Amino acid sequence: MAVSKEEFRRWLGSFAAGVTVVTTRSVEGRPYGLTATAFTSVSLDPPLVLVCVDKKSESYPHFLSSGVFAVNFLAAEQEHYARHFAVSGGEKFRSIPFAEGSSGAPVLAERLGFVDCQVERTVDAGDHTILIGRVLAGDVAAEKRPLLYFRGGYFRI
Ligand SMILES: Cc1cc2nc3c(=O)[nH]c(=O)nc-3n(C[C@H](O)[C@H](O)[C@H](O)COP(=O)(O)O)c2cc1C
Numbered sequence: 633m634a635v636s637k638e639e640f641r642r643w644l645g646s647f648a649a650g651v652t653v654v655t656t657r658s659v660e661g662r663p664y665g666l667t668a669t670a671f672t673s674v675s676l677d678p679p680l681v682l683v684c685v686d687k688k689s690e691s692y693p694h695f696l697s698s699g700v701f702a703v704n705f706l707a708a709e710q711e712h713y714a715r716h717f718a719v720s721g722g723e724k725f726r727s728i729p730f731a732e733g734s735s736g737a738p739v740l741a742e743r744l745g746f747v748d749c750q751v752e753r754t755v756d757a758g759d760h761t762i763l764i765g766r767v768l769a770g771d772v773a774a775e776k777r778p779l780l781y782f783r784g785g786y787f788r789i
Pocket of ligand 1: 651665666667668669670671684685686687688689690691692714717718719720721722781
């Protein structure tokens with residue numbers, strides 16, 4: 633029996649996830665980013681992570697052309713960042729302070745932590761593409777708490 637989109641969303645939405653903003657830049661140097669929960673660590677040696685990016689997103693072609701991305705972990709007080717980066721298109725970085733990571737991808741000035749990555753491999757996966765990235769750099773703010781997403785709402789611990 634086929635799984636409906638409603639069931640898929642309801643089931644997977646009950647898996648609590650940390651919230652990230654995954655960023656990259658165009659070949660002209662313009663920053664791009666989107667809110668993403670489909671992020672996980674993959675391998676310790678070598679250090680690999682993955683993120684799943686919707687092929688229909690505006691940012692998508694720029695992940696492929698730049699070959700780099702940064703995953704910014706949002707802190708509990710950054711729900712407005714999650715909402716801001718979940719709206720498609722526009723100049724999302726006009727009001728958001730950031731710096732260039734060692735890969736060239738934008739790293740948010742405000743964050744719980746980040747990992748900066750070079751795309752090692754891409755895997756076609758339905759309406760998304762899995763980007764597997766080698767971690768080049770990162771940091772965390774030990775005193776900050778994470779923002780979580782669960783059943784359509786944002787939560788703090
Ligand atoms: C909580 C949450 C989690 C999301 N997770 C992902 C994700 O893992 N991958 C993805 O491609 N889009 C995800 N999205 C959707 C994108 O943030 C959204 O499509 C965004 O508008 C794309 O921006 P762009 O078209 O400007 O690139 C998520 C949205 C929300 C609100």
